[in-house]
Amino acid sequence: MLDVRRLRLLVELSRRGTLAAVAEALSYSPSSVSQQLALLEREAGVPLLVQAGRRVQLTPQALVLVEHGIAVLDRLEEAEAEVARSLTSVGGTVRVAVFQSAAHAVVPQALTILAAEHPGLRVEVTEREPEAGLFEVAARDFDLVVAEQYPGHTRAHRPELDRVPLVADPIRLALPGGVAPEAATLADAASLPWVLEPAGTASREWAVQLCREAGFEPDVRFETADLIAHIRLIRAGHAAGLLPDLVWAGEPPSVRLAELPGRPQREVFTATRHAAATRPAVVACREALARAARAAAPAPRPAG
Secondary structure, eight states: OOOHHHHHHHHHHHHHOSHHHHHHHHTOOHHHHHHHHHHHHHHHTSOOEEEETTEEEEOHHHHHHHHHHHHHHHHHHHHHHHHHHTSSSOOEEEEEEEOHHHHHHTHHHHHHHHHHHOTTEEEEEEEOOHHHHHHHHHTTSOSEEEEEEOTTOOOOOOTTBOOEEEEEEEEEEEEOTTSOGGGOOGGGGTTSEEEEOOTTSHHHHHHHHHHHHTTOOOEEEEEOSOHHHHHHHHHTTSOBEEEEGGGGTTSOOSSEEEOOTTOOEEEEEEEOBGGGTTOHHHHHHHHHHHHHHHHHOSOOOOOO
């Protein structure tokens, strides 16, 4: 009989790539992970790992076990969800990964709803960039992720995850003082300094492409993932930027805003493993997040 805990280590190795990464994710030592996988090899009766320089690679037989291991872990999670559905109250712990602007705009109200309606439920929230959060939900580090997708940008397909839309979030041009928002176009900001999110992020790639379509390369002088820093730089007159409505959390904006061509929106969505989607605690969190998102969703009127 194969040991389920050792099977999980093999699954984690297939996802994370190194013994050190598996050890760090599961709070083991690398030597302990190696020992457990050696025991799994004895149980399976076939080689599972081969040395490739300083790394290890999975054998074809190991990949077969990975596929079955994922199915076993999913069935165990489905069994836990079914047991939880038989209870009359929602409890346990839900680990949620969320990106920054959703953390500001949606999570506090969702937690208020959950505290009132499901006082026995513990919710742990960690800020994560969407791509990292999606990976970590697939890897069972989190139970639920709130993620985003920008227009024309697709994320890697993860068949083990579902996807439920949360809110369509309009994105607008944010301008420092001196530019009248009612007459402003993206081209009017061509000569201004810009604040954008870090290179390599979906939001940055989308923003740069939008500027190029308007006929200019943005002069990015400020680079940060913190949208509150974006607001303060723009409000102080140091930069132009692109801000989603959720950053205001339903409150009036504090900078000048102008519409962008085509009135683009990013899609904010939640994702969880298919095996966890019916777990009452996850369902309750999703419902609370949806209610909070609807409350925060009204589009703000341009300030000024």
